[in-house]
Amino acid sequence: MNGPGRIGRDETATLRFTFDGRSLCARPGDTLAAALLANGVGLVARSFKYHRPRGIMAAGVEEPNALVTVGEGGRTEPNTRATDVFVYEGMVARSQNRWPSLAFDLGAVNALAAPVLAAGFYYKTFFGPPARWMVYEKLIRRAAGLGKPPTLADPDRHQHRAAFCDVLVVGGGPAGLAAADDAARGGARVILVEQDRALGGCALRGDGEMPTSDAALRAAGVRILTRTTASGVWDHGFVTLAERLVEPGEAPPPGQPAQRLWHVRAERIVLATGAIERPVTFAGNDRPGVMLSQAVRTYIRRFDVLPGRRVVIATNNDDAYRTAEAVAAAGGEVVAILDSRPDFTEVARAAKERFRVHTNAFPHSTKGRSGRLRSIGADIWTERHSFDADLLAMSGGFTPVVHLHSQAGGKLDWRADIQAFVPGASAQAITSVGGAAGEVAPIGTNAVHLPHPKHSFVDFQNDVTAADIDLAWQEGYRSVEHLKRYTTLGMATDQGKTSNMAALARLASVAGVDIPQAGLTTFRAPFTPLALGALAGPDGGGHAAPRRRLALHDRHAALAPVWQPLGYWDRPRAYPAAGESLNDAAIREARAVRTSAGIIDVSTLAKFAVSGPDAAALLEMVCATGVAKLGVGRGRYTFMLRDDGMVMDDGTVWRLDETRWLLTSSTGGADRMEAHLSYVHRVLAPHLRVSVVAQQEHFAGIALAGPLAPTILAGLTGQAPPAHMGLAEASIAAVRVLILAASYSGERAFEIYAPGAIAGPVWDALDRATCAQGGCPYGLEALEFLRIEKGHVVIGAEADGRTTPHDLGLGRMLRKAGGYVGAQALGRPALSAPDRLQLVGLETAEASLPEGAMLVARAGAPVEGHVTSAAQRVLGQGGIALGLLAGGRARLGDRLIAASPTRGRHVAVTVTQPLFYDPEGERYRD
Amino acid sequence: MTDRDVSVSMEPAGEVIALDLWSGADAPDLCGKIALLRVEPRRWWLLDAREADLTAMIGARGAWAPIGGGLVRATLTGPGWRSLLMVAGLFDAEDPAFGTGAVAATVIHHVPVRIAVVGETSCDVYCAASYAPTLAGLWGSVIGRERVSLSRELPSATIGSE
C-alpha cells in the first residue's frame, strides 16, 4: 500500500461528502484535508499560474495549496482551505482552476512556457492600443482567478455583536489556556478565541499538555469562542473576531446566522497565536506528498491519518524528529532523516539509534507521477542520494505568528537563532506568549544549497520561485515592497504565511545582507480571509441603510402611492389612480391644489423648538436674514449659510411667543442642521440662555394648500384660519394642532402639526374634508411642479452647495449688519464675479424640457449653465424650469438651447425671471 | 447565548418633554415626582409630565419642548436584554456597572437610541418612531419575530428582514 490513508480500520467514518463528485466518508471531527488523505486522495488542487499538481501541505490555516470550492448555490465558497473546513454530512467539495479535470488539466501547458512567464513578464509585452490589451486581458483574466464565484445571493444572515473584556486571549493552545486561566483567576472579564473547532493547539498533535480544560475555564466565567478567528487588531484594543457558526457551505439551523463578527474592545490582549512551520526551498518542493513536518504529526495523532507510508524527513531543527517518532508509532517507515545541520544534536544522536539520520543533508529535488510522490533526491555532504518515498515531511523552522501584534503597531525584533521576527515593543496593551513570542525550536543556519531555483517554490500558491526573486532583484525591484509587488509574492489568499521568511532569506542572500536589513512587508488584516457577508453583518443582503417610516406611513400605504426615496425616508411621490401614469397623477394632484385644495405629508421637515431669553440671538447667528424683529404669532422665510458663505439650508422661522420659536428646515439637511445649531450654540455662543430641541418626529406635518384651504380648515377647526405667515393653535379631530400659514405651492396654505403618534385622525379629517371639496392628497411630484412654478429653490438642486444668496437672488434678504455664520466669506471677490451662475427661469413652448440639461447658445457652443429643476405648467401649456446661468440675471429674454446629448433632446428656451405664477403673491390674500 | 431570554414590546413613548436647564439647578430638584431621564449633561426627559405644570417648577431657569410624539419606547423584558443589546451595538450593556437607573445614549444598527436600565431583568430603549421597525426587525431576527410586539399605533408596514 502506498500513499496516504487512515490508520487502522475506519469504522467511525460515518459522514458522507463528495469531492469532485466522488462519494467519500469522513469521521466526525475530520477536516476536509484529513478526510481526503484518509481516503487516499493526495492530488487536491492546481496552482494559480503554472497549474502544477498540488496536494495538502499543512494542517492549519496557513495551507497554501489545497484550496477547494465548498458548498452549492448561494452558499458556494470558493478558495476554501481544505485544512480549515470540517466535514459535515452532505458536504460538496470541488477542486478548482482546472479543466477538464483535476488529474488532466490542460492549463498545465503553462508550465512549458514557464521560462517566458517569469516574474513581471506582462509588464514587458502586450503593447499597442488599449483595445489590443483588452483582448489579451480577457484571456489572462480567464486563466487567472482560482475558484468560480457564486452567482446567487447568500441565503444566510450574518450577525454583528459587540463584546467588552479585560483580557482577550487569542489562541487556545496551552499558552493561551494558561493565560486565560490566569486572567480569570484574577476576576477579569476574559474572552478566549480559537480558530480551530477544538481547544488544544499544539497539544492536539501531541506536543505539550493542556494546562486546564474547556469546562474549567467556562466555570471560571471565561467566554470561549471556538471556530473564531481574531482577524484584525485595530486602534485602542479594538479587535474583530470572525466566528463561523456553521462550516463553509453548510446551512445554519432555521433563523440562525451563519457567521458572527464580534467587535471586541479589550483592555489587554494576550496573543497566543503560535508559530507557523516553514517549508524548505528545493526543486519540486510543491509536489503532492511534500508536507510540513508538524502537519504530518497532526494528521497522525489528531486524525488517525498517515499521510504517507515511506517517509523522508527534511529538517533544520530538532522538532521534526518528533515526526519521525509519530510516523514510526503509526506504522509508517522512516526512510531517512535529512538534517541540514552539520553536527548531530543530542536529539539527532538519540534518533540515530532508531532511524537513518544524515547530517549536512538537503533535499534538492523530487520525482512523482499522477499526483503521488515517488522519490526524493538529496545532497548529503558531497554525495547525491535518492530515496524512494511517498511522503516528505519538511521543517524549515518556525515563524511566530506576529500578525496581530504587528497590525496593532507593535515593533518586531530579529532572532537569529530561529531566523524569524518576534514581537518587540507593543504599541498597545498587548503581550505575546508561547510560540508567538518565539518559544520555538532553534534552527541550523548553514547556507542552503539551491541548485534549481526555477523549480524551487517560495510562494506556492502564486507560483513564485526563488528564480523570480533573483530576477526582481536583478531588475532593480529591490525594496521588499517592490519585490512583493513585482513577483506577487505573499499576495495570495494565504498572504505569505508560509512564504514570507523564505522569500526574505532569498532576498537577503542575493542582496548580501542580513534578513532584518532586507526589510519586511506590512502585516495587514484580516489574519485569514473574511467573508464580505460577515463584514456587512445585518447590513448585508441589501440592507445597507435603515428605512425610516413616516408616522402616517400606513395611511399612505393604503392609497398605494408611488414611493420616492429621500435619504432613509420613503415618501409618497404621487397617488395614481388605477391605470394612471405618474406624470398624469402628479398633474392632476397639482391642478387640484391650484383649483381647489390638496393635502401633503410634510412630516419629514426638520423642526426645532428654540426657546429661552436668548433664542432670537441664537437664531440671528444661524439665519442670514432678519429674525429678531418678527412679531409674536408671525413667521418668515429664512436661510442659513455655511462658514464659506454658501447657502446651507432654508426654511421658515416662527415666533410662538416672546421667548419660544420654531425653526423649520429641509428634510435632507435635518441632521446637519441639528449639528449646526448645536455648533453655533455650544461652540460659538455658549453664553446664550437658549434651548434647542429637535422636534422633527415629534410633529407630523400635513400641508393643506389651495384656494379652498381656508374654508376647509375653518370647517374643521371652527375658527378663522391665520393670515398668510401667521400661526394659530386649534383642534382637529380632537387633537391639538399647531397651524402655520406658510405656502410652498404658491396657493394659500397651512402646515398643520400634530404629535406624530396621534396624527392619524388629523390626516383622516383633512383627507375627508379636502376630498369633499374636490381636492385630493398630493405627492412630491406635484409639489415639485407647484414650487418650480412659484420659483422656490430647493436645497440640493438650485442651492447646490456652490451658490451664494446673491446667486439665488436672495441677497436683498441678508442682514446688512452681518453677525451670522458665513457673513465674513461673502466679500470674497470671486463671489461677486459677473459670470457667476445665477438663478433664472426658463420657459419653452414644448411640453417639457430635460432636467439637468446644459444651457448653450447653440449646439456645440460652450456650456453657460444648466437646468436645475424642470416641470410643465400646472394650468397653462409648455415647459418651465429653474436654472443656473452664467450672469443670468442680466440675460432675461435670451434664447438658449437646453441640451441633453445623453437623452437626445435639445429644447429651445427663453430666459425669464425665476417666477412663473402669481408674481405679486395675490393668492396668499384671503 | 442568552439573548433569546428576552421579549420586546414597542409602543409610543407618550408625553415626553425635553427640558434644558441653564442655571446650575438639576431637574430632579425642581421637578418633584416627575419621572425623568438625564439624557445629556444639561438635558432631561420628563416622562408623563404635563407642560402646564412646568412653568411654575422651572420658571426662567430653563426651557422645554415636547418630543413624545415622535418617540418610541421599547421595553425589553427578561434576563437576556443585555445580551440582545450587544447585537449590532457599540455600547457595553453587559457591564455590570450599567445598573438600574443608568441611562446611556448610543447607536444600534444605525439607529440612535437611549437605553434606560429599569432593573436587572428589564430596560427601556427609546428611539425615534421612524426607526422602530428597523429595531424591531433586527431584534426579531435574533430572538424570533414572535417575541417582538409593536403597538398598533406604530407604522407597521413591511418590517424589514433586518
Next chain:
Amino acid sequence: MMRIDCPHCGPRAQSEFGYERTLDSIVTLDMPADEAMARLYARANPRGLDDELWRHGLGCRQWIVLRRHRVTHEIVGVAAFDPAILS
C-alpha cells in the same frame, strides 16, 4: 476604531463621535473677514499632535476637544469644549 473617553459618558466607540474641525479653525462671528478666511482655509495638518473639536453626536451630543496624535491615534487629552480657549 478609537476609543474616546467622553468627559460626560465615559469610554465609547469612535463610531458615536464625529470630527468637526481643528480648534484653530473655529471662526467666531466677530473676526475680521480676512482672519476668518485664513483660519477656515489653513491647517497645520501635522504628523503629530493637534487639537480637534469633535462631537459625541450619537451619544450625549456634547462638543469635546481631543488632543490627538495623528500617526499613532493616541489621545493624550480629552476635555469638554471650553469656550475660553477661543478668547
Next chain:
Amino acid sequence: MTRYSALALLRAGLTGQRHWPRAWRDPSPRPNYEVIVIGGGGHGLATAYYLAKVHGIRNVAVLERGWIGGGNTGRNTTIVRSNYRLPALHNLFDFALGLWEGMSDELNYNVMFSPRGALFLGHSDADMTALAQRGDALRCDGIDAELMTANQLRELVPLLDMSPAARFPIHGGLMQPRGGTARHDAVAWGYARAADRLGVDIIQNCEVTGFTVAGGRVTGVETTRGAIGAGRVGICVAGNSGPVAALAGIRLPIEAQTLQAFVTEPVKPMIDTVIMSQSLHCYISQSDKGGIVLGGDPDQFPSYAQRGLPPRIAQAAAEAIALVPALSRLRMVRCWAGTTDMSFDGSPIISALPVDGLYLNGGWCYGGFKATPGSGYTYAHLLATGAAHPLAAPFALDRFATGATIDETGVGFMPQFH
C-alpha cells in the same frame, strides 16, 4: 537599455531571463539640479518624465523618502475615469485619460490600462437626473458619457441585483466607456524607467527635511542624504503635503485623512466593468488576477496612520453586496489604507507657493491616481515655464482666498466630507 517587447521576452526565455538590466538606476544625489521634484509617486515620476520629454529639462532629481510608488500610487483602487461634473475637473482629468490611452507604448512599459468602462449606478429618478446632468456636461465638452437603461445593465453586469424591491433599486446608470482600470504599481515603475532613460535621477530613501531659501527664493533642499541645490523645487507628495509645506513655513487648505480599500480572494471573472454608485459609497472592480477590489468612503477624521476604521470596510462591503449579492461569500483577503490629501473644496492644487521657485502639486483627495499623467504633464509645464498650464490654471492655491473654489460635491470647506 533593453526595449521591452514580446520578442525580447521570448529571447530572454531562452537565456533564463538573465539579461534584463535594472529598470532604473540607483544614483547618488548630485550637488545641484535644475529642478527637484519631491515625491517619487506616480505624479512626481510623471512630472520628471514630462520635464525631460516635453521641456527638455533633464537635469532633474526625484527625491523619494521610501521606495517609489509606495504611497497612494500603490494603495488606490486603480480606477481611471474623467467623468466629473464640473468643467475644470473633467477637462483636466480627460486630458489625463487621453495620456493613459497611449501610456504603455509611450513608456514602453505595460501599465495594463484597461478601458473596460466606468459605470455609475442610479437608484432613483433623482439619481438618474443627476447622472444625466453629469453626462450632459461631459458630452457638451466632448467627453464620452452614455446613459444606460436597467435592461442594458442586466446584460452588462448580470450579477447586479436589479430587483425593484432592493433597498437601493437600480434604475440605470451612466457609463464612461473610455474609463477603466490600470495596474497601479506599473505606472510608477514605467514612468521611473522612462524618466531614468532620459537622464532623470531617481533617488530613493532620501527624505527632504528642509528647504534652503535665499532672498525669498528657494535654492534647494536639505535631505537625509545631504543638502541638494535646485533652481526650482516642486512638492509632489499628496498625503503628506501639509508636513512638507510646513518645512517652508506654509499652511495649506489640506487635511490628511485615511481612505481604505480591500480585495477579495481571486475568483474567475464575474464583473467586467468598474461599478460605482451615485448615492452609495462603494466602488467595485475585478483585478486581472481575479480579486474583487472594493473601496468606500474616507474615514472622515484627520490621520496619517494608514490604518482605517473597520466600520468603513463593513459599510463598503454591505453596499457592494446590496448591488451584487453574489459577493457575500467572497472573502476579503487584505485591506489597506492610504493617506489622502483632502483639500477644502475636494479639488487638487497645482500652484506656485508664496516662496519663489517653490511649487505644490497636491490636494488630490481620493482622486489622484486617475490624474497621474495629466497631473505630471501640467505640473511639469508649471515647473518648466513658471506659468500654469491652461488646464491647471483653475487649481491655483489662491482660489480659497478669492472664493473661486471648485467644489464638485458642494460640501464646502469641510475636507472630511468631500
